[in-house]
Amino acid sequence: MNTASKDQQTQRKTNIFIGILLFLVSIVLFITTTPIGFLYGFFYRLFTGFLKGLGGYFLEIAVSIDQLGNVVMQHILNLLWIKRKGYKFGHRDETISSVLGKNQEENTLSGFGKLIVSILDTIDPDHVFDSIDHFVESKI
Structure with missing residues (x-):
């Protein structure tokens, strides 16, 4: 899917209750699953790529947080x-x-x-x- 069609989906009329519900679900899933995913990813990168792999992992997370900050x-x-x-x-x-x-x-x-x-x-x-x-x- 190209960037233009992603933006069109984001800008379409969304029911406020559906938007709020999906936001809340995403927050709950983030809080409950991120620690597990982070720890697994940390050790996976540590053992498969040592410090270089670990640096890349942290950079990927930093970019994702930065993109979230840009929206929020x-x-x-x-x-x-x-x-x-x-x-x-x-x-x-x-x-x-x-x-x-x-x-x-x-x-x-x-x-x-x-x-x-x-x-x-x-x-x-x-x-x-x-x-x-x-x-x-x-x-x-």
């Missing part, structure tokens, strides 16, 4: 970190760093957004530029 915090990040006409946060397949990088290229970061970019780029030089996902287009 999209409204406040759009308000605080970018200018009105900037590339919007909120695409479920994109990281916060990718959106920051796109806005840095377009010079649409707010002052606060520029501060966040400078912090990230101090930790990892050119982080937001290197994080840009050119295959994801704005959902708005």
